[in-house]
Amino acid sequence: MKKGSSIFAILLIAIFAILLGELLVAKAVICDIQELRPCTEAIIKSQPPSPICCTKLKEQQPCICGFIEDPKLKPYIKFTPQAKKVFKTCGVPLPNCSNVFNKKW
Missing domain, CATH: 1.10.110.10 (Plant lipid-transfer and hydrophobic proteins)
Known part of the structure; x- marks a missing residue:
């Protein structure tokens, strides 16, 4: 059960990092x-x-x-x-x- 929780936590962190990266790119000014x-x-x-x-x-x-x-x-x-x-x-x-x-x- 712990292994499943760890994988879920890592997946959640990865998704958060991707979304944060997209937000930062969207705020870039040309x-x-x-x-x-x-x-x-x-x-x-x-x-x-x-x-x-x-x-x-x-x-x-x-x-x-x-x-x-x-x-x-x-x-x-x-x-x-x-x-x-x-x-x-x-x-x-x-x-x-x-x-x-x-x-x-």
Whole structure:
């Protein structure tokens, strides 16, 4: 009877490990600056961010520093007061990278 319980416990642990691995993979973010296009109007025209903008900003938040540090993207990324306002309105914390958010634009 003990052998059956041990096998069941090992099987249960294996299933748990597989499910946990799938959860971690599902949470991985694919960094794509194009995903932030819904936020363009809010940043450029000082309009309130749309729900889709906030959703995309939350999804891409772990990628922001990478976008800023990418030499190809850096010339196009400007963190104006309006951009900071969009982050705040969406409830997305400003990333702490290269002190970019402390610069005056």
